[in-house]
Amino acid sequence: MKKLHSRRTYTGQVSLPVHRLYPISNRSQHTNLEEITKAVYNNGMEWPLIGWEIEVQDWAEEAKRNPLILPPPQELSHNSFIIQIRCGNKRLRYARDLGYTHIDCYIAQSLDEVAEKMKEQQDWYKKYKHLQL
Secondary structure (H helix, E strand, O other), rough: OOEEEEEOOOOOOOOEEEEEEEOOOOOOOOOOOHHHHHHHHHHHHOOEEEEEEHHHHHHHHHHHHHOOOOOOOOOOOOOOEEEEEEEOOHHEEEEEHHHOOOEEEOOOHHHHHHHHHHHHHHHHHHHHHHHHH
């Protein structure tokens, strides 16, 4: 088992199998994959991923309304629940590409909490990005 742990933690975060986590998007927002790869390789992963438990059929509806959201993989049952990564999609891709089996993840209890944790991480990265690269 190869785990990617975060240096900073949230109470209640867990280490989850990467194959059970699903990215919400593949777009570049604040950093590119090369920056993430370099930062994680040199310094480790700073923050855990932020996940949200969602029913696959709700995810499919959300993807129909918002073109920035990837549709769920077709092999998933529409009435099953999965963990969708709302913050940390590039870190998840990095972990998969380098053969990690598990990654630290915090499962938010509400979309408001997702937004709060995302803002906390984004603000931190904006402030300390120069130290990571």
